[in-house]
Amino acid sequence: AQRVTQPEKLLSVFKGAPVELKCNYSYSGSPELFWYVQYSRQRLQLLLRHISRESIKGFTADLNKGETSFHLKKPFAQEEDSAMYYCALPNQAGTALIFGKGTTLSVSS
Amino acid sequence: ETGVTQTPRHLVMGMTNKKSLKCEQHLGHNAMYWYKQSAKKPLELMFVYNFKEQTENNSVPSRFSPECPNSSHLFLHLHTLQPEDSALYLCASSHALTTGTQTSYGYTFGSGTRLTVV
Numbered sequence: 001a002q003r004v005t006q007p008e009k010l011l012s013v014f015k016g017a018p019v020e021l022k023c024n025y026s027y028s029g030s031p032e033l034f035w036y037v038q039y040s041r042q043r044l045q046l047l048l049r050h051i052s053r054e055s056i057k058g059f060t061a062d063l064n065k066g067e068t069s070f071h072l073k074k075p076f077a078q079e080e081d082s083a084m085y086y087c088a089l090p091n092q093a094g095t096a097l098i099f100g101k102g103t104t105l106s107v108s109s
Numbered sequence: 110e111t112g113v114t115q116t117p118r119h120l121v122m123g124m125t126n127k128k129s130l131k132c133e134q135h136l137g138h139n140a141m142y143w144y145k146q147s148a149k150k151p152l153e154l155m156f157v158y159n160f161k162e163q164t165e166n167n168s169v170p171s172r173f174s175p176e177c178p179n180s181s182h183l184f185l186h187l188h189t190l191q192p193e194d195s196a197l198y199l200c201a202s203s204h205a206l207t208t209g210t211q212t213s214y215g216y217t218f219g220s221g222t223r224l225t226v227v
Contacts, residue, residue, distance in 0.1 A: 096154050
């Protein structure tokens with residue numbers, strides 16, 4: 001069955017340090033993968049999706065089919081990156097997204 | 110407010126009450142979703158509507174009853190809830206492909222309704 005695993009509940013880094021938020025998945029076939037972000041007191045919003053190969057706010061994510069991973073990376077963290085990050089992929093029917101438990105990123109100066 | 114609007118923002122109800130949550134979008138999307146977000150749990154898919162037709166009911170108890178009168182509005186009718194139903198209920202919308210799959214476009218979420226059952 002399809003599954004999204006975000007092994008870290010909390011990731012704390014200092015401003016300017018590199019960031020890697022981990023996401024592993026289980027899926028039959030070639031999935032589309034997404035990262036969503038929720039800043040404090042804001043709604044959940046799309047950060048990036050692998051099919052567009054974008055870099056949003058300095059974040060990138062590469063799909064590694066061999067390791068079934070879609071880790072989110074940023075070379076230099078900023079305080080405004082502090083938020084909750086969710087990895088997501090479609091359910092097997094392709095009708096909706098399923099989400100990981102989320103990782104809280106805390107960036108301090 | 111643009112995007113996806115959910116009302117009310119907060120709701121406290123007794124176990125014998127009947128209430129409804131409302132979700133509205135004017136983004137031209139034709140797929141809408143209800144998710145439940147509880148503490149320490151991932152977002153749980155509840156219902157999916159595609160072109161006003163329910164395409165998924167993720168084994169949700171019958172005390173939750175969805176309604177989608179048109180592509181812009183989605184309701185979640187609540188009755189005889191339990192305290193464990195207390196959670197943040199999120200609505201989302203997206204473009205729907207005619208084949209019935211919607212996931213390629215990503216979602217726009219509402220701010221959610223914080224429900225407390227007492």
